[in-house]
Amino acid sequence: MSALLKYYQQVLRIRRIEEAIAARYSEQQMRCPTHLSIGQEAVAVGISANLTTADKVYSSHRAHAHYLAKGGSLERLIAELYGKETGCTGGRGGSMHLSDLAAGFVASTAIVGNSIPLAVGNALHQQVQCLNEMSVSYFGEGATEEGAFYESANFAALRKLPVLFVCENNRYSVYSPMSVRQPPNRSIVELAKAIGLNAVDVDGNDVEQVASVSAQLIDGIRAGNGPALIECHTYRHREHCGPNFDDDLGYRPEEEVQHWLSRDPVKVLADALSAQGLSQAEFEDLENQVQREIEYAFDSALAAPFPDPANNGQYVYAE
Amino acid sequence: MSALLKYYQQVLRIRRIEEAIAARYSEQQMRCPTHLSIGQEAVAVGISANLTTADKVYSSHRAHAHYLAKGGSLERLIAELYGKETGCTGGRGGSMHLSDLAAGFVASTAIVGNSIPLAVGNALHQQVQCLNEMSVSYFGEGATEEGAFYESANFAALRKLPVLFVCENNRYSVYSPMSVRQPPNRSIVELAKAIGLNAVDVDGNDVEQVASVSAQLIDGIRAGNGPALIECHTYRHREHCGPNFDDDLGYRPEEEVQHWLSRDPVKVLADALSAQGLSQAEFEDLENQVQREIEYAFDSALAAPFPDPANNGQYVYAE
Amino acid sequence: MQNKAMTTFAEQVNRAQHEAMKADPGMLVFGLGLTDPKGIFGTTSGLGEAFGEQRAFDMPTAENGMTGIAVGAALAGSRVLMTHQRLDFFLLAMDQLVNNAAKWHYMFNGQMKVPLTIRLIIGRGWGQGPTHAQNLQSWFAHIPGLKVIVPSTTDAVANQLYSAIMDDSPVIFIEHRWLHQQQCEQARIGDITAKPQSVRIHRTGTDFTIVANSYMVLEALVAAKQLSALGVETDVVETSELEPATWQPVYDSVSKTGRVIICDSAHTSFSVASEIMCSVTEKCFGSLKQVPIRMGLPDYPEPTSIALTKHFYPTADSITKMVMSSLQREIPKSVYQNIGNDRTRPHDVPGEWFKGPF
Amino acid sequence: MQNKAMTTFAEQVNRAQHEAMKADPGMLVFGLGLTDPKGIFGTTSGLGEAFGEQRAFDMPTAENGMTGIAVGAALAGSRVLMTHQRLDFFLLAMDQLVNNAAKWHYMFNGQMKVPLTIRLIIGRGWGQGPTHAQNLQSWFAHIPGLKVIVPSTTDAVANQLYSAIMDDSPVIFIEHRWLHQQQCEQARIGDITAKPQSVRIHRTGTDFTIVANSYMVLEALVAAKQLSALGVETDVVETSELEPATWQPVYDSVSKTGRVIICDSAHTSFSVASEIMCSVTEKCFGSLKQVPIRMGLPDYPEPTSIALTKHFYPTADSITKMVMSSLQREIPKSVYQNIGNDRTRPHDVPGEWFKGPF
Numbered sequence A, B: 001m002s003a004l005l006k007y008y009q010q011v012l013r014i015r016r017i018e019e020a021i022a023a024r025y026s027e028q029q030m031r032c033p034t035h036l037s038i039g040q041e042a043v044a045v046g047i048s049a050n051l052t053t054a055d056k057v058y059s060s061h062r063a064h065a066h067y068l069a070k071g072g073s074l075e076r077l078i079a080e081l082y083g084k085e086t087g088c089t090g091g092r093g094g095s096m097h098l099s100d101l102a103a104g105f106v107a108s109t110a111i112v113g114n115s116i117p118l119a120v121g122n123a124l125h126q127q128v129q130c131l132n133e134m135s136v137s138y139f140g141e142g143a144t145e146e147g148a149f150y151e152s153a154n155f156a157a158l159r160k161l162p163v164l165f166v167c168e169n170n171r172y173s174v175y176s177p178m179s180v181r182q183p184p185n186r187s188i189v190e191l192a193k194a195i196g197l198n199a200v201d202v203d204g205n206d207v208e209q210v211a212s213v214s215a216q217l218i219d220g221i222r223a224g225n226g227p228a229l230i231e232c233h234t235y236r237h238r239e240h241c242g243p244n245f246d247d248d249l250g251y252r253p254e255e256e257v258q259h260w261l262s263r264d265p266v267k268v269l270a271d272a273l274s275a276q277g278l279s280q281a282e283f284e285d286l287e288n289q290v291q292r293e294i295e296y297a298f299d300s301a302l303a304a305p306f307p308d309p310a311n312n313g314q315y316v317y318a319e
Numbered sequence C, D: 001m002q003n004k005a006m007t008t009f010a011e012q013v014n015r016a017q018h019e020a021m022k023a024d025p026g027m028l029v030f031g032l033g034l035t036d037p038k039g040i041f042g043t044t045s046g047l048g049e050a051f052g053e054q055r056a057f058d059m060p061t062a063e064n065g066m067t068g069i070a071v072g073a074a075l076a077g078s079r080v081l082m083t084h085q086r087l088d089f090f091l092l093a094m095d096q097l098v099n100n101a102a103k104w105h106y107m108f109n110g111q112m113k114v115p116l117t118i119r120l121i122i123g124r125g126w127g128q129g130p131t132h133a134q135n136l137q138s139w140f141a142h143i144p145g146l147k148v149i150v151p152s153t154t155d156a157v158a159n160q161l162y163s164a165i166m167d168d169s170p171v172i173f174i175e176h177r178w179l180h181q182q183q184c185e186q187a188r189i190g191d192i193t194a195k196p197q198s199v200r201i202h203r204t205g206t207d208f209t210i211v212a213n214s215y216m217v218l219e220a221l222v223a224a225k226q227l228s229a230l231g232v233e234t235d236v237v238e239t240s241e242l243e244p245a246t247w248q249p250v251y252d253s254v255s256k257t258g259r260v261i262i263c264d265s266a267h268t269s270f271s272v273a274s275e276i277m278c279s280v281t282e283k284c285f286g287s288l289k290q291v292p293i294r295m296g297l298p299d300y301p302e303p304t305s306i307a308l309t310k311h312f313y314p315t316a317d318s319i320t321k322m323v324m325s326s327l328q329r330e331i332p333k334s335v336y337q338n339i340g341n342d343r344t345r346p347h348d349v350p351g352e353w354f355k356g357p358f
């Protein structure tokens, strides 16, 4: 299978999963705050192309794509959204606290910026233990405003830790544009360099670019050259939290929205594959594959039992 | 009086005051942690040359020089060290919590980095109220490791606030060298620029350089061009906290210590003035003036009453 | 605000801010999302338009630095109100709050004041989970120099917030999110500039004292009705200021009834309920007919799944049952079955209107 | 350590770290100044030399980020010990502590563990002042998922710290700085790997129970002697683990004596003493002969001047006087005059040896 086709398959898979969640969210059975990745899938797919299962990933509130691209179990994700016992945290964490240790997706957390130091701590462990693996920290451009980002990056640079910082710059923190949060000429890449990271920015909707540029950074990290940051310019299609489109609120310029929709990673990849001659039937096949997987995951999530609140007192302390 | 002579007088004054504190500290009557400015006086004197009483200053644990150079009352400083009622906070704050509102020295605080946001908040007030004044935030290079520095600088840049950040880089945080705290090629100036500040570094032991470079930055700030940072390379002569020399501990390279001692701002200025023909008698005159002032301050501090603990419950809440 | 018969808690919170901004032309108000289209659950809507973005503004995601900036502006003379959408996010700012805001007036010997109010919103339900539903009121109450106000009713909240803002000491103002849609007749809203009551007696009875604050006041009032139907008449006493020196009406009530249950909306151990129980024991030891009861959340984090939160939060029913069992009185089966039956909504939403997702 | 007859608290804290680093070759230890010439009051000396700077290291001044890094390393499988020279500095790290470390094991359903211990040192005296002398033990105790250990004696501390380090849950370990020089015979030091006692009975008597932790245990023991001379025999009970479930010996003692004074080294309101008093009241209500007494710091910050701290900290004398007055018994004038007379040092230093400045 061509690399492009593989990317498309993965981007499409995440897209359709997120759309299925969105479609069913209004049934009021997935009762937890949910931040969809729709529009930003190319980042996770491009980065994950260079990672092994041994590499460890941390993420933020908007984690579905990162979890899935790293190989996190779809069934356990959907079950988690439904608050079921078979969910990846047994219903305790919900959408904002995903984990699939077998896949090397350690965790996502709900407080902006607060999983960044965890990823760096993971890298510290990897370095001290001389492990043949690295860490990845995903976060939004809003998280770079937190001191936690800065302090973590400083320490990673100081000790040349094997960690890649992936900043998904989707231009907004909830409804707030960059203009109320960062000075006009802020370059996250320059900032990262000044802190001591190798840093570069890419078109986050171009999965091949994400994959190839991050491959170089990751090679450097694995070679012991110290941590790096990749800033991926991208865009979220739907509301910050929840299943709907919210451009009726007018917080994003119409042209900006249109510009980014025209560069939807699914569309861009599909166009490229069409141009390369992928047939309608092959496209449909891919869709059908994903649909089957999704249906199975939803069916099994719905069929799964709820966790028993009698066990609520368990795991407050480690045994 | 020549500018140089004026600088010398001020640097000398702070030096002799600090030395007097050091000399008497072992009498065990100034019972509070005390961080002397000896070796770093040129920074405060150079910066203060460009400030008016209306400008507001915040500082850190090592604040004596900043307070004195801004015009803070010597008597109230010494009384504060002795824990007396006439101290600048009536004995409540000690050496690490100085204030002289009449002089525009708002406060120093004891938690590393935590007065930086306060200075920025002060600048926010000044901007919103269209006041014809600015704010200054003094801190050490260690404080730049705190997220509070980064978050504050970001907001100051975002809103173009009238604040000057003065970083006294004396190479150590307590006994810890830069090598265990910041990556090898860290430039605080480049970092500040990447955050969005105008930034430049100077020889912090050269009072004229500090004064002239900061004058330019301050002009820009007053003109509304936004915040700036000046990094002043300097050195502390004595132990981190307390009156003694501690180079017997071996935490600083002997050559480094010697190099900086040879560039002692008092000595540098005295040499320059000698070269310009200032006579021995004139030097002695200056010393005598300072000595008289110091003796008076100590005498009045010692004579002052202790505060009454019966009032301990006062000022928990504002009336 | 509009001239309509009913108003909500969120509207009153909003009104207090508008009134304060008008009354003090130097006042600043900021917070994440403050001027965005949703305006922090509608509680800050219109402030940007009315007062301009110099005085009412959104901010970077930097809770610690921005809290320090709020303190610095307050010290300089600007009255400041800052809002955080969840109390949990404010954990980043404890240094600025405790080491600076709370102590400043004291440690600089009364020379400066910190006219700063911080609104913190407590999440609950719809999967808020472990890090979006914490109420750390006991932390703030433990710190000398901070005032802690925890409102519960729509008729009082504007007055409470206005007074907090106008206070020259730092005030932590903790709003439970489930209160925001609470309705009340406009006619019942009093003078916004009056001195608010620290303790409020919502109902009187001689058999038992129910002490509560925040959302638990609403549950307590339902319980009081249930108990009355069962022949137990209660004082319902709200401690909206977390300051033992203001709790005399609590002590008076317990001295009268000899029995007390204290409801908390935070984890039970080392809680505000613990302090109230302690103070009550100190002041009313001789009058106590039975050991005081405290009732709060279990000592584990809020899980996310709806299946796991069913009994996480005490309700009116829990109060009623606890009071009856402490009196060693049975609840007749017929009555017992009806308890709580008027609530058909799922337990994890404040009302049918709530559809998620945040 | 060396083969000498006496040892100090600081030496035992140091020893526990050396032993743990030896026992777990993956363990990391870091903190500001950890490997500097002073080694955090001598408590960390030798760690860098013994275990290398990969495992024992100094760090940037960045409490929040570094705490998160500690949590992340612990989650990855490194046992971690972090030290802060003052509890006050650690206020910067509450987000990482409360939202991550405390909840992780729970919110990820037991899939990961956080073998992290955080040593926090409480300052006192010699002008430590408002932001270098806070004991926020009640904050930590209020958070489910955190264990809080507050040692007091040299014979037990190595065992307590070693056990905290080896615990797979996050532990807050609060050391009062005035304990560091406390001496004890080597011979009295027990097995470092034993399970430490959560509650320890230091002395028994039938008239009164004195509950204390941290430095207040030392004051309590002096008071107990004074009281004995006055004919009042006391149980002195130390609660070194701040977990009500472990406090049965306290309840047993109060059930026996019917009278209790609870000593705290933090502000009194909303304190650990409040919780102990509450729990004692719940468990021993029927046995109480008088209202329990709590005694802590006043509810204002520690001022800096020696003139202002004279009565800020309760002492053995305060305990003795309070117990006697609660019993409505006079202290004979002759005895009264002698109380505390053995202490000639200024009240703001732990011993004559202390000469400042930090």
Ligand SMILES: Cc1ncc(C[n+]2csc(CCOP(=O)(O)OP(=O)(O)O)c2C)c(N)n1
Binding pocket: A061, A062, A110, A111, A112, A139, A140, A141, A142, A143, A144, A170, A172, A173, A174, A240, C032, C061, C063, C085, C089, C092
């Ligand atoms: C410390 C903290 N502050 C605020 C929030 C509320 N919040 C949740 S997501 C979010 C947006 C963050 O923006 P960004 O990092 O750019 O991520 P994006 O949502 O754009 O993917 C905010 C402010 C939070 N969860 N934690």
Ligand SMILES: Cc1ncc(C[n+]2csc(CCOP(=O)(O)OP(=O)(O)O)c2C)c(N)n1
Binding pocket: B061, B062, B110, B111, B112, B113, B139, B140, B141, B142, B143, B144, B170, B172, B173, B174, B240, D032, D061, D063, D085, D089, D092
């Ligand atoms: C948050 C915090 N962490 C640690 C300390 C302990 N401490 C006091 S001064 C100091 C050194 C700071 O170094 P720097 O900022 O370079 O200032 P300098 O002492 O060199 O002037 C430290 C670590 C503190 N007071 N606050």
Ligand SMILES: [Mg+2]
Binding pocket: A140, A141, A142, A168, A169, A170, A171, A172, A173, A174
């Ligand atoms: Mg974003």
Ligand SMILES: [Mg+2]
Binding pocket: B140, B141, B142, B168, B169, B170, B171, B172, B173, B174
């Ligand atoms: Mg320094």
